[in-house]
Amino acid sequence: MDFLGRDRELKLVRNELDSSRPSLIILFGRRRIGKSRFLREVAKGRDEIYFQATRVSSLLNLEQFKAEVGKTIGLKPQLNALSNWEGVLHYVAEHAAERQGLIITIDEFPYLLDDEPALPSILQKFWDSGVLGQGAMKLILCGSAISQMEELLAERNPLYGRKTLSMDMKQLPLSDVAKFFPEYRAEDIIRAYSIFGGIPYYLQLCNSSESLRDNVINLLLTETGTLIDEPNTLLQTELREPAFYSSILAAVSSGCNSKSEIANRLGVKADNIGPYMAKLLTLDLINNPKSLDADEKGRNRRYRIADSLISFWHRFVRQNLTAISSGFGEDVYDRIVEPQFSDYMGIEFEDIALEYAKLHIQEILGVPAQEVGQIWGHADFDIDVAGRLLDGAFFYGECKWKSRTIDLGHVRVLRERSEKTTYGKGAVVKHFLLFSRVGFSSDVIDLAKKGNQLHLLTPEILVKPRG
Numbered sequence: 100m101d102f103l104g105r106d107r108e109l110k111l112v113r114n115e116l117d118s119s120r121p122s123l124i125i126l127f128g129r130r131r132i133g134k135s136r137f138l139r140e141v142a143k144g145r146d147e148i149y150f151q152a153t154r155v156s157s158l159l160n161l162e163q164f165k166a167e168v169g170k171t172i173g174l175k176p177q178l179n180a181l182s183n184w185e186g187v188l189h190y191v192a193e194h195a196a197e198r199q200g201l202i203i204t205i206d207e208f209p210y211l212l213d214d215e216p217a218l219p220s221i222l223q224k225f226w227d228s229g230v231l232g233q234g235a236m237k238l239i240l241c242g243s244a245i246s247q248m249e250e251l252l253a254e255r256n257p258l259y260g261r262k263t264l265s266m267d268m269k270q271l272p273l274s275d276v277a278k279f280f281p282e283y284r285a286e287d288i289i290r291a292y293s294i295f296g297g298i299p300y301y302l303q304l305c306n307s308s309e310s311l312r313d314n315v316i317n318l319l320l321t322e323t324g325t326l327i328d329e330p331n332t333l334l335q336t337e338l339r340e341p342a343f344y345s346s347i348l349a350a351v352s353s354g355c356n357s358k359s360e361i362a363n364r365l366g367v368k369a370d371n372i373g374p375y376m377a378k379l380l381t382l383d384l385i386n387n388p389k390s391l392d393a394d395e396k397g398r399n400r401r402y403r404i405a406d407s408l409i410s411f412w413h414r415f416v417r418q419n420l421t422a423i424s425s426g427f428g429e430d431v432y433d434r435i436v437e438p439q440f441s442d443y444m445g446i447e448f449e450d451i452a453l454e455y456a457k458l459h460i461q462e463i464l465g466v467p468a469q470e471v472g473q474i475w476g477h478a479d480f481d482i483d484v485a486g487r488l489l490d491g492a493f494f495y496g497e498c499k500w501k502s503r504t505i506d507l508g509h510v511r512v513l514r515e516r517s518e519k520t521t522y523g524k525g526a527v528v529k530h531f532l533l534f535s536r537v538g539f540s541s542d543v544i545d546l547a548k549k550g551n552q553l554h555l556l557t558p559e560i561l562v563k564p565r566g
């Protein structure tokens with residue numbers, strides 16, 4: 100499959116690679132997010148030594164690294180004789196000085212650290228020696244063990260202050276996900292995004308010439324489906340107590356959104372789950388936003404699953420594994436997924452509106468957002484999406500996925516809610532955004548045509564933003 104999306108990230112890294120100074124680029128991100136493929140794309144047409152570390156001894160990794168060096172700059176007896184990282188790195192620098200901009204990529208860098216903890220110091224000395232300068236060489240360190248990669252950038256680490264670019268690779272946005280489904284209509288792209296998220300590994304497994312139903316059945320509701328056990332696999336490769344983490348995610352998926360609720364569900368003390376929650380936050384598997392109108396000290400935060408596949412799996416796959424392994428995946432889809440899917444989408448659609456506001460609101464309001472979030476915790480109302488623009492104006496939005504057009508009643512209620520919250524109180528300009536799958540009544544369309552700070556957003560607009 101062609102490389103899709105990530106234009107902004109490609110531009111950033113290519114600019115760095117084009118610079119005439121040496122570079123130390125740190126790239127990290129959770130498993131399956133597309134780091135290795137991205138690095139292949141970035142290096143296309145450039146001179147590169149690409150080495151992917153594995154979980155073997157430092158010596159074996161070094162041998163492999165030497166083999167890769169040999170492929171690019173020739174395997175001379177002198178290289179063969181070298182038996183440490185320092186020596187090999189200096190060999191590369193000496194023999195490649197004339198190759199302007201040579202890239203040395205070390206993928207899965209954390210695997211090397213397990214058996215060679217001194218490597219960051221070795222790299223620091225290598226960097227500080229200035230040998231990379233002559234050929235403006237580019238050193239890229241990449242890894243999915245996020246905590247270890249972040250540690251590299253920490254003040255106490257030898258490489259602190261050396262990096263010239265660091266990138267935390269995130270999920271693809273909806274507009275890039277759409278490129279994986281060229282044959283789907285906008286609504287179905289949004290549905291697919293709400294199941295597979297913006298994780299390229301999951302997306303490239305889908306076949307866009309098959310229906311979403313077929314893709315879900317093949318990948319998630321069949322005993323041999325590639326993704327049937329994916330949430331567990333993900334936790335097993337990243338964490339020591341995967342079953343406990345999985346129980347936390349199950350609790351959050353079922354609606355427990357405070358530490359005490361989650362701990363209650365698991366039958367443990369709330370204090371005990373703090374480190375686990377922190378780890379899941381680092382891995383981008385959950386998030387913990389605050390209501391926009393909560394005060395600074397407010398404890399009005401809630402935990403949410405930040406990964407669509409995990410949400411979908413806990414809601415529809417986990418409880419039905421027996422039926423699925425007995426060959427009843429299609430029945431699970433038709434009797435359980437299909438009837439409940441609108442409810443599921445109700446929440447996912449809010450996340451899509453939030454993402455749209457963060458990335459694209461300047462396309463409709465002319466000004467980018469300064470902050471975006473939601474408002475909750477009130478007895479009689481929530482606001483699905485809200486935020487402040489860089490020019491000081493505020494916006495408030497309502498999302499409707501279920502089959503009902505948005506009418507004037509919805510507009511009135513949204514305006515009233517914007518008056519009830521303290522968020523944006525006294526603001527001179529307030530915009531109102533209506534996100535609807537089905538559409539809008541004709542009087543709402545007329546009202547929006549006349550201005551009224553009213554903006555209507557359909558699945559087509561969300562999937563193909565103008566910018």
Ligand SMILES: Nc1ncnc2c1ncn2[C@@H]1O[C@H](COP(=O)(O)OP(=O)(O)OP(=O)(O)O)[C@@H](O)[C@H]1O
Nearest residue numbers: 101102103130131132133134135136243299300303
């Ligand atoms: N932008 C993209 N367009 C198309 N396919 C992609 C893209 N990014 C990644 N892929 C595909 O998704 C899969 C996972 O990508 P990749 O191996 O690069 O992820 P990773 O972050 O390095 O994963 P891990 O940390 O688990 O090794 C691969 O099959 C890759 O070809």
